[in-house]
Amino acid sequence: MSFEIRPLTDDDVPAFRQEVSATFGYDTDLEDEAGAARFGAVFDNDRMFPAFDGHEIVGTGGDFAFDLTVPGGSRVPTAGLTIITVRPTHTRQGVLTAMVREHCDRAREREEPLGGLWASEVPIYGRFGYGASTVMSDVKLDARFAGRGGSEEGVTVRLVGVDEAKRLLPGMFDQVRVTRPGMYSRSEAWWKHRIFADPEAHRDGASSLRYVIAESNGGAVGYALYRQKSNWSTLADGEIRIRELIPVTASGYRALWHFLVSIDLFPIVKYWNNPIDDPLHFLLRDGRAAETKISDGLWTRLIDLPAALEARTYERDGSIVLRVEDEFCDWNDGTYRLSVSEGVAQCEAVVAEPDVSLPVATLGSLYMGGHSAQSLARVDLLQGDVDSVRRLDDLFPSYPAPWCHEIF
Numbered sequence: 001m002s003f004e005i006r007p008l009t010d011d012d013v014p015a016f017r018q019e020v021s022a023t024f025g026y027d028t029d030l031e032d033e034a035g036a037a038r039f040g041a042v043f044d045n046d047r048m049f050p051a052f053d054g055h056e057i058v059g060t061g062g063d064f065a066f067d068l069t070v071p072g073g074s075r076v077p078t079a080g081l082t083i084i085t086v087r088p089t090h091t092r093q094g095v096l097t098a099m100v101r102e103h104c105d106r107a108r109e110r111e112e113p114l115g116g117l118w119a120s121e122v123p124i125y126g127r128f129g130y131g132a133s134t135v136m137s138d139v140k141l142d143a144r145f146a147g148r149g150g151s152e153e154g155v156t157v158r159l160v161g162v163d164e165a166k167r168l169l170p171g172m173f174d175q176v177r178v179t180r181p182g183m184y185s186r187s188e189a190w191w192k193h194r195i196f197a198d199p200e201a202h203r204d205g206a207s208s209l210r211y212v213i214a215e216s217n218g219g220a221v222g223y224a225l226y227r228q229k230s231n232w233s234t235l236a237d238g239e240i241r242i243r244e245l246i247p248v249t250a251s252g253y254r255a256l257w258h259f260l261v262s263i264d265l266f267p268i269v270k271y272w273n274n275p276i277d278d279p280l281h282f283l284l285r286d287g288r289a290a291e292t293k294i295s296d297g298l299w300t301r302l303i304d305l306p307a308a309l310e311a312r313t314y315e316r317d318g319s320i321v322l323r324v325e326d327e328f329c330d331w332n333d334g335t336y337r338l339s340v341s342e343g344v345a346q347c348e349a350v351v352a353e354p355d356v357s358l359p360v361a362t363l364g365s366l367y368m369g370g371h372s373a374q375s376l377a378r379v380d381l382l383q384g385d386v387d388s389v390r391r392l393d394d395l396f397p398s399y400p401a402p403w404c405h406e407i408f
């Protein structure tokens with residue numbers, strides 16, 4: 001088998017879409033014009049890098065251009081790797097490796113210091129220098145035990161239609177996304193085609209999206225998107241499936257959760273992507289009734305290591321010398337001094353004895369501030385003496401915890 005990475009032309013798009021869906025195990029209806037329009041609006045052919053075997057597409061991949069919030073609130077241009085598939089007849093022959101090569105090289109040319117992705121399986125991306133960087137908590141609670149009811153003084157919740165949601169949601173989202181590392185920008189096309197379009201195929205047997213907003217003194221203080229899935233056993237056992245919950249203020253947060261656990265006939269409330277530092281357990285009458293399953297969210301790769309380290313802020317001033325191994329993006333491989341003075345970071349290549357040695361994937365895990373160097377050292381993902389590793393933990397953590405709001 002031989003293959004090559006070639007540009008994606010408009011003529012190739014139907015085969016490309018079909019290949020993505022076939023590998024993920026579903027079928028694309030190429031007659032569905034809305035689906036084609038959604039694809040065309042959200043994916044940019046110039047950022048795709050399909051692999052061809054002769055005339056056939058056998059590998060799909062591409063990336064989105066995001067602004068990703070990093071600790072301290074800067075927004076860093078980021079190549080968000082997506083729709084990676086390799087036809088089952090062509091796996092384990094280097095197709096993915098060639099596509100990730102393209103992804104990293106192009107991001108470097110475009111001066112995007114970071115790469116990001118959500119992984120279908122954990123073992124795939126570490127070899128390419130990606131590290132799991134945000135953590136999410138998949139929550140399921142039974143409001144009959146956790147506590148139903150409650151309200152937030154001075155805050156009202158209101159169900160709105162899609163037209164009002166289109167006016168109100170993007171502004172609240174933008175307000176919040178710059179405050180939490182791991183959140184990325186949404187274009188107008190993204191809102192239209194990935195959020196509000198809400199095709200039947202995305203509902204998994206549940207209702208269309210409901211939009212609820214919380215308001216205080218006439219101003220919006222948060223929103224949630226959810227679906228309802230009715231379930232009639234002897235008891236009414238329906239589910240609320242939260243797709244996204246974006247509180248702008250603490251009172252908005254409380255009001256939205258109080259509402260979501262109070263909907264008659266729907267006592268089971270599920271949210272697949274709750275931030276790891278979310279205080280829901282303290283809000284509920286019995287927090288233990290919320291079962292949680294922890295898992296990785298966003299994975300991060302430093303494409304331009306000094307630019308990425310300088311783009312974020314750190315918890316305090318200090319300095320540390322890092323020996324970073326990076327075989328896949330060898331321009332990063334080297335020893336760097338990271339110095340933070342009066343809140344401003346500088347990162348330069350140096351010839352010096354390192355305090356800590358680590359592969360670039362571990363730096364990816366540390367970068368967003370959601371993992372501790374001391375924990376990663378315990379599983380040998382970085383090496384250094386106890387004081388140096390502690391110094392990393394003085395610098396890198398982020399409050400609030402990093403969180404990525406949506407799979408891409």
Ligand SMILES: CC(C)(COP(=O)(O)OP(=O)(O)OC[C@H]1O[C@@H](n2cnc3c(N)ncnc32)[C@H](O)[C@@H]1OP(=O)(O)O)[C@@H](O)C(=O)NCCC(=O)NCCS
Pocket residue numbers: 023024083084085086087090091092093094095096097098118119120121123124127
């Ligand atoms: C994951 C996938 C893209 C890998 O493609 P591929 O072309 O077989 O990958 P490569 O041949 O470039 O493999 C590179 C290395 O990664 C390893 N690898 C690839 N996929 C792996 C997986 N799923 N689990 C463990 N290791 C994997 C290979 O064994 C190889 O290791 P080696 O260098 O030590 O030999 C492909 O299996 C696939 O399409 N899976 C289904 C869709 C999917 O999960 N996509 C990812 C979405 S985030």
